[in-house]
Every structure is written in C-alpha cells, then in structure tokens.
Amino acid sequence: MTASAISRPGERDRLIVKLGQIDWLLCLLLSAIAGIGAVMLYSIAGGSWSPWAGRHLILYGVCFALMIAMATVDLRVWFAMAYPVYGLGLLMLAAVAVVGHSTMGAQRWLDVGPIRIQPSEFIKVGLVMALARFYHGLSADRARWSWWLLIPAALIGAPAALVAHQPDLGTAVLIAATGGVMMILAGLSLRAVGVGLLAMGAGVPLAFAFVLKAYQRARLLTFLHPEADRSGAGYHIIQSEIALGSGGLLGKGLGLGTQSQLNFLPEKSTDFIFASMAEELGFLGCATVLALYAAVIVVTLRAAVISHSHFGRLSAAGVAITFALCVLINGAMVMGLAPVVGVPMPLLSFGGTVMITMMAGFALVLSVRVHRYSEVTSGKGAFV
C-alpha cells in the first residue's frame, strides 16, 4: 500500500485498509507477554491448563479479536463515547460503594447478572478517554494554568476517591497518577507541577497518619523492614524476594520453582506472577519480559506522537501511562521496593477484568494509530 493510495479520499475508511494500518508489532509484543504469562500460569499450576493458563489464553484470544475489531472503529466514535464511558464507570464505582460485593474486607466487585465487574478497572480506560476528550478542546494557555483545570481535577479526583474508599489504595494511586501525568502531558505549567510535587511531599505523611487504615499502614511500613514481621505483612515481601533471588541467572526451570510450587509465594498467579516467573526463568527471563514491556511503552508512545489529533495523542499516551505505571508499581512491589498493593502485572497476571481493561486500552491505541490522520472535531463526531 502506498502513501498515495492512503491519501485517496475514502480509501482510509475501507476495512481492509484499516486492518493494514494496524500496528502488528504492538500486537506481537502484547501476544508475547500474554503467551509468557500463560506458560507461567501453566507451570505454577503444576503443569496444568487449569485453573489459570487455559482461561488466561482463551480470554486473551477473545480480547485480542475484540481489540482488532475495535481498532477499526473510527476515532471519532471513541471521541464521542469518552464521556459516556467515563460516566458509566463512575456510576458503577458509586454503585460498588453502596451494593458492592466484598472480598478480603474491601468492596471492589459488582455483580451484573452472571458477570462480576470490577469498576475500578473499567474507570481506568474511561478516565483516559475523558481527559483526552476534555483536553482536546482546551487551548494550550488554559491547559497550562487556568480555572478550567478544575474540571480534569474533578474527573480524576472523583474516581480516585471512590476507589480509595473501597479501599483499594494501589488502584486509587494508579488512577490519580495516570490522570496527573496526563495533565502534565497536556501542558500543565511546570511551576504547577513543582508545587504539586511539593504538596504531595507534605501531604503523604499526613495522609499516612490520618487517612490510612491500620492494615494499610502496616503494609506500607513493612516493605521497608520486612524482616520485622516474618509471619504477617512482611512475609509476602520476603517470600517474593527469595523467589526472585533464588532464580539466579537462568532460573530453576519451568515447573521447578519451589517457592511457587510449594505455595510459599503468596498470590502466585496474580500479583506475584512476576516473582514466580523470576524464580523459574531467572534473570534472563525477567530481563526479556521487562524489555517487552519497554517496547510496548515505546510503541504506544510512538502511536501517540504521530497522531494528528490531540484526542488521539492524549488517549494513546494515557494508555501508555496506565500500562507503564502498572508494570513499575507491580515490579517494584514484587522486588521489595514498594509496599504490597493490589496492582497486577499487565497481561502476565491472571485476572479477567484487568486483561479486558488493558486490551480495551490497546484497542484505543491501535485505533489512534489507524486513524492517525483523522481530524477529530468537537461536537461534530460521527454520532453526535
């Protein structure tokens, strides 16, 4: 396909052309990560497709097909859907606070018929879309520093507060951080960024003392001195570090990770899947996966940079931010550099909602890339 063909009017709207424009490298990278995840889930189940690996692969396959399909959806449709999706997510979060299903002392789930939805995941994509939608129509001056910024602040603050209330501190921080970084990308004045960072430096100790619950404080403190509490909160960190460290350069081999196979590793299929992998595949395996993650981030940011619309730029970057934060927070947690919070390793960890969210996000990224030349105008979208 030549550039001239692409530039022919109407040509770009043909499905076959759109499919050709899809970033297959990104698809390959994502599939590689999910595939490694499936292998690990197969291994830690003692060489069995159940209970995790099979479902992981099937879900990924379904999500992948949907992602390709959604990638062909015109960016203007995404644009038009931004606020409704965000609004729905916020509603569900509010519903969770009222009638949510509680596990492990936190209300995070919403039962919709047979499906169980975790709205805190859903809102991640919703927030990215909503912020991109808002900034798309905001001038650079106003994005730098103006009263208009109260709107994105509210867009970020509402879901973050609701999620923190569940309480799911990790996801709340993730949502707030994603929103904050998007504001910076959209052109927030660097002075304001500096002041904000200073305020955080002052506010975090206060929040620590007055807002957090006892178990959250314990978790936060424990990661600094895991040895002080070998049987409680520190146990997870110690066992995870042992799993990582004992893997060495080449790992113990698939199916031979004693830390995971003998259940010394907590949450081995979800939050600590990276530690399971580190134990069995060693440093080489870990470095490979981190490189894959880095490649995903680079490819996604590239899609953002080459997009002609501000909505496209910001939404693709927002997905990259969410993804990168997930990887960094989970990685730091598993390696004993951050407190234990419930943030999974994207695509590697087992878990339905997280996978759906991430794949929806990458559908948006692919769409941004496919429609990178599209002009998106406010109020004149395909639907509105």
Place this chain on the structure above:
Amino acid sequence: MESSIFLDEVNERQGLFQRRAFLLGGLAGGGLVALGGRLIQLQLIESDRYQLLSEHNQFQFVLSPPPRGLILDREGVVLASNRPDFRLLLAKDDTMDVEAVLANLARLVNLDEAHLQRLKDEIDDAPRKAPVAIVEDMTWEEFSRVNVRAPELPGVTADMGEVRVYPFSGAFAHVIGYVAKVSAQDVTKTGPNADPIMLNPGFRIGKQGVEKAFDLDLRGKAGARKVEVDVKGRVVRQDPRGDIPPTPGAPIRLTLDADVQTRALEVFGEDSGAAVMMDCRSGDILCMLSAPSFDANQFVKGLTRGEYKALAEYDRKPLFNKALTATYPPGSTFKTMVSLAALGHGFDPGRVYVCNRAWSWGGRVWHCDKAHGALNMHDAIRQSCDIYFYQAALTVGPDAIAATARQFGLGEAHDIGIPGQKPGLVPDSDYKRRAFPRDPVWHAGETPSLGIGQGYVSVNALQLCVMASRLANGVTALRPRLVQSIGDVAQPSGAQAPVLTIPRAHIEFVQSAMAAVVASGTAAHYGDIGLGPVKMAGKTGTAQSHNYTGGGAGAHGAQGAWALRDHAWFIAFAPHDDPRYAMSVLVEHGGFGAEAAAPKAAQIMRVALLKDPQVRARITQPMPTGLPPQMSGSAAGGAGPGAPT
C-alpha cells in the same frame, strides 16, 4: 469550547506534548532500568543467599525416631520389641478448624466421644506446629482410607511409626516395666537440654522397670529425614539422599528365662505374691515375678481412666512389684540365719530343747504350732519348731543374728539396675538405739521373736532369694544380676563377689536340714518336684500379716478372710546335693507357707531344672534302654505341657 484550528496553536500543543512524551518515555524507561538493576542485585549478586533461603523454605529435617532396643531373655527370646503402627498426625495452624477436621476424621476412623474429648485437650496443649498423634494403631484399611481422603483433611498426615510390644504381656510387666507417652513432667525433669525426639508425636519413654532404668540405652539416637515441605508444612517429597539414619537403641539381654517366668505366672494363677529365682552359681536372676500382673501393652496404648482405676483398686495390687517393693517379715525362713549365727557362736547343733507347744519365759508364754517334743537343731529346722529357735536366738543375741543375716544379703537393696527396691530391715541393738530414742535398749524379750523371723525384721522376695542362693552356693556372697549385657557390653557377673565368712560345715549343716524339710519335714509332699534323684531343699515360712491381729481363725491364720491371713514364704534350692537354682516364693495372705508357697516353688523349680542339660542327664539316666532317645537341648522340655508332672 470550540476546537482551535489555528496551526500555531495546534503546533504549540503538539510540540509540548511531544517533548513531554519523550520525557515520559525516558522516565518509564528509567523506571524499568531501575527494576532491572534491582533484578541484577537480587538475581545475580545476592543469588546465593536467596538460594539458601529458598532451600530452608523447601526442605526440613524431620526427626526420625530410632527403633527402640530389644529386650531379650537369657536365651535371646524377645521380651520387648517393636511393631509397625499406622497412625495419623495432626499439625495445627492458626487457620485450622480443629473441630471440623476431627468431625471429618470421625467418619473415616473409629473415634468415640471420650477419645475425641481427650484429643481436643491434647491438641490445645500442643505447642504450635508440633504435630499430635491423633489416631494410632489403625488397621490397614483405615490407614489407606484416610490416605485417599487426605486432601479433605488439611493438616492431617498419615504415617507409619513403631510402637512397643510385649509378646508375653503380663509375665514380665513388673521387671521390664513399660513405655508410655512422654508427659510434660518428663520433659521438664530432663532439664533444659531435653532430647528433641521426646517431643516427637507418639514418642514413648520407659516409665517403669528395665524400660525406665535403661531408657537412654534402649532409646538410641534420633536420625533425621530430609523432606520437602509446602508452606503448610505438609511433606511433599522425600529426599532419601539427605537422610541421617537414626542409631537404633542397644538391645538389652536380661538374665531372665522366659520359660521359667511364664510358668511362674501360670503357677500363681489368681494368687497374689512374688517368685524370684537365681542361678546359685552365677547370681543370674532367672525369674522375678510379681503376681497378679497386668498387660504392659495396655500402658503403651494408654489406659482409660476406668481401666487404670480397676487396676489400682484391685485389692491384690497388680501394679505393685511385690518382688522388690513389698517387704514382709521373713517368718521361719529366717531360722536358717539364726541357726548359722548360733553355730558361729559355738552353739552345739546336737543340743536338745523340748517343745511342749508352749514355753514360759520372761513373764509370758511363747507358743509353737504343735508339740514337737525333744529335738535337736536339725530337727528343729526340719519341723520348724518355734520354741527351739526362741531359745537358740537367746543364746546368741540380736547382733550376731543381724550380722549373719546381712552377710546373706538381707537388709540391703541389691543393685540389679532397676529402681523401686525397698531395703527392708535387719534389726539389732544399734537399730534399737537409732530408731527408738525413748527406748533405746534392745530388750531380751524382743529376741525370741527375731528367732522366728517376726518382729522388726522385714525382707523382700529378692533378698530372700539372695539369701537362699548364698546358702545354696555356700562359698560366695553372690550378687544378683538381672542385666546380662547392654548392647555388646557384658555386665559383671554376680559370682565376682566376696567369700562368705561362715564356715563351710555350718552351711552344709543348714543345707542338709533344708533337704530334710522337703524330704520329711514341714514341706514334705508340698516341696516334691517329682524328678527322681533330683530333689529340692527348702524352708517354709509364715509371716504374720500386717493386718493380722491375732484374729485369723485356725492354724497360721490360714482360714480367715483373705486379707487377714498370714503371708506364706518358701525358700528353696535344687538339686539339694548339687545346688544350681535357688528361689524364694511369697504368697500374700497364703496362710501356711508349706501349703501355699512350697508347691509353687516346686512347679517353678521343675522348669529350670528340666532346662538344665546336666540336671536332665541325671534325671533321664535311669530310663530303660530301647526307647527313642530323648530330645536333647534345653528348651524343648521346659515349660511345655509334655513335661512330666
């Protein structure tokens, strides 16, 4: 909010975005590099340390209890051994619902309400993560049933241990004792460095007798099994290469003879008492029985309260070791000592006293059980005349009698290796001085009683057997020996002992008098062993029971209520002309010694004699020729039913 279409505006937003997006990419990359750095630290630099920690997680050393040493009789017959025991262990953790697990378990194996209650208490008391043996002695069916259902029973593991078994159940219960579960006291008593194996579930230590006295020898040293465990401590895999094998306990060979001992138990039947037999050339104890007995295996399993109560409250006291722990007046068996003391002081054995059934002396009347008429010392022993010995004792006094008695082993606890012996008492004027500060003088009136083995004097069955064996040996003050060897280490023989200072002629005089007791004296017929030329020599004795207040009806209080009757004694050795075995028999409340104790002694003695090839040769010599040759060897003719009666 109109979208701006000015290019510079667009370019400004785009340029800013691109700069900051590159920055963002750099930050993300930096973060990932930091993670990589941490990975290098953990996985490459500190990897060794974490591999060690991982192994600590993965592997545990589980103590493997050593097989307990066997206890054998003098011929190697097994008196105590070990058998496999299928059992269930429960390791509790904080999350476990003990009640639910036990309820689940009760559907698979037989657990009654009392057992369940006891288990709950035991589990509550157990330290965290220390497994408790909850079911033992399962059948193979139960064992496999539980193994199959293991996933439904978290914290429960089935394993095979070993448990002590006493094949002769009751026969050796008092000597060998038994093992039972380790109590909290047992652990604290051992001090701060208690053998960790004591905390192993189901581990048992010796609580009585040989099992207790030689517990450490029998116990051996615990080994360890290297096992791979999961986070709940369940064993996932074994690693036999990492095992440290346990050192088995040393076998202990006793001098006891299983045939003699089992025969003694049979002979006693329902009667209460004790029988001790020694080889009177070596000092080896061939038999040490206390009757009635109990099944030591029950104690290994653990008695219920009711079972224990029944044993403890039975008036024939099966739990009491009457061979060592109970002391009684020796009665007329003591006349042998009085005779030797008198002879040693120049008493003429031909001296004649007349017995008219009563003798007035010192302001009171002393009785005899019948009018024996005029008799010398030989006949006085043969007939067991009290009136003769009242007077013989008076001629030498208590101190000489006591000195002789001590030389024959009375009044001292003999070290045979097991605890619980009472030394008894041989009184003399010195004793009077020490024990009765308000009346510190030995009165002459107390001597006649001593002459017939009553009064202060008290002995246990082992001591009387030692006395009999020294009398029979005639030369050496034999020491009793119960333990032949511990492991490969032989214990010193009882024959390595000082020589008796009593003139040989005096002892031979008493020996012949004792032969006459059985031949034509008080034990005539009763002491007949029916082995032709091989005959037994003995001395009867009747000890007034502590409960006996003179109210027992009939001669020797033999007719009254059981608990009020006199105790019957018989000491013996055989063959009378070439002594090899000596023994003492006590029948509690048996009445007259000859009637109650002598036949038992004869029955038990026969087994030992028939097992002795040289004695057998003497007996079988006169058999007519032409018959098939007798089975040679010792065990065949022993206690078997085919032995002549």
